[in-house]
Amino acid sequence: MHNSSLTFLKLTFLFYYATTTMLMLQLQVVCLATSTITSTTSTLHPIVLVPGNGGNQLEARLTSEYKPSSLVCKAYPGPLHKDKEGWYRIWFDPSVLLAPYTKCFAERMLLHYDIDSDDYHNAPGVETRVPHFGSTQSLLYLDPNLKQITVYMEPLVKSLEEIGYVEGKTLFGAPYDFRYGLAPEGHPCHVGSKYLQDLKNLIEQASTSNGGKPVVIISHSLGGLFVLHLLNRNTPSWRQKYIKHFIALSTPWAGTVQELLTFASGYTLGVPLVKPLLVRQEQRSSESNLWLMPSPRAFEQSKPLVITPTAAYSAYDIPKFLNDIGFPQGVYPYKMRILPLVEELRAPQVPITCIIGRGINTAETLFYDAKGFDKQPSIGWGDGDGTVNLLSLVAVEHEWIHEKNQSLKIVKLDGVTHTGILTDPASLDQILRVISDVNSPVVGLKHSVV
Structure with a gap:
């Protein structure tokens, strides 16, 4: 026992x-x-992604003030495409590639510049909103039902997630209504100014929720111009507190010759089903498109960008060009709102890495014959990323070379296109290298070009 x-x-x-x-x-x-x-996780600086022109989904809702131009537009889209409150995705929807619906799309995306209020507004009866602000959801694909052919930032987001970034915790998105632009001091800009405030708030929230770590901003194309203005419109102390690094992908710092084609004849990105003239009026009405005109600061006065049998236009002749193509209503906002924006490229004094493509045929000169601007021109090609001229992609290199407090690195990738920079393995590798360096205590070079 x-x-x-x-x-x-x-x-x-x-x-x-x-x-x-x-x-x-x-x-x-x-x-x-x-x-x-x-x-x-604690070593990761939070990232905010800022897309380019057309780089996020956009939703619309029609009110009783909307006056459709046809019976087709009156019935489009059907009730199955709308939510309970009448909202539907206007960008991107593949139906816009079909001629009857292209016109409906164009008249709803149209902006109106009101000279009395000195600001841009939606077409009467059309309300728009940007879904999923703060999230990367609307940046991944322009149409989630057609992921393969409308992929946008998904490869970049996936690459960031693979190194530890988490949606909503250390990774955020800042989509916007890309039709609108910004205005200089003294001019109202309701939509653009609100976006800058929303972006500022998102950056502060991302930093605060990550123990006060400053944020890395990654922009694509037009998004880089918004970011530059956000930085320069805030104090040096704010930048120092909240911004760790700015990675600018394919930024058209000085505009692009391609915008001249867009305004003169309409541009459809090579989509064969869409007639350029159907979307030309809508494209001309876009405030951001006007912002992307070639800047006189970078493009020489002696260099003609558009040549016709009777005239030649340089970046210094944009007002005359707008008048001659039949868009005189664009002259006033260009002179009063756009030119002051592009008169200088002020260094924001935060570390910047520009990653750009080159070696791709890019429109450098447009040649029109006697048939006029309603016909597509012959094109003289130059270097760039297929959309933005190399001269514009590297404009900050020449502007900021003597800025002692501006850390700048430019990475040039041969054969990488304007949007390919978001999917190309070589580009993604470069982005991740910068992120890795940023998340380590090693300090980069002040000025360098790769």
Whole structure:
């Protein structure tokens, strides 16, 4: 009896010891894993993604003030495409590629410049909104039902997630209504100014929720111009507190010759089903398109960009060009709102890495014959990324070379296109390298070109 009791006590002790030891080991493993995750996450500076022109979804709703131009437009889109409140995705929807619906799309995307209020507005009866602000959701694909052919930032987001970034925690998106632009001081700009405030708030929230770590901004194309103005419109102390690094992908710092084609004849990105003239009026009405006209600061006065049998236009002749193509209503906002925006490229004094493509045929000169601007021109090609001229992509290099407080690195990738920079393995690798450097204590070079 005594021996069996002793044996039982020994077994009980051994069981207790074994289970306690195992529990302690499990707790140590959990603590180690938690410590590792916390350590890894804590080294990541939060990232905010800012898309380019047409780089996020846009929704619309029609009110009783909307006056459709046809019965087709009156019935489009059907009730199955709308939510309970009447909202539907206007950008991007593949039906816009079909001629009857292209016209409906164009008249709803149209902006109106009101000279009395000195601001841009939607077409009467059309309300628009940007879904999923703060999230990357509307940046991944322009149409989530056609992921393969409308992919946008998904490869970039996936690459960032693979190195530890988490949607809504360390990774955020800042979509916007890309039809609108910004205005200089003294001019109202309701939509653009609100976006800058929303972007500023998002940056501050991202930083605060990550222990006060400053943010890395990654922009594409037009988004880089918005970011530059956000930085320059805030104080140096704000920039120092909230901005760790600015990665600018394919930014048209000085505009692009392609916009002259867009305004003169309409541009459909090579989509064969869409007639350029059907979308030309809508494209001309876009404030951001006007902002992307070639800047006189970078494009020489002696260099003609558009040549016709009777005239030649340089970047210094944009007002005359707008008048001659039949868009005189664009002259006033260009002179009063756009030119002051592009008169200077002020260095924001935060570390910047520009990653650009080159070696792709890019429109440099447009040649029109006697048939006029309603016909597509012959094109003289130059260097660039297929959309933006190399001269514009590297404009900040020449502007900021003597800026002592501006850290700038330009990475040039041969054969990478304007949007390919978001999917090309070489480009993604360069972006991740910058992110890795930013998340380490090593400080980069002040000025360098790769």
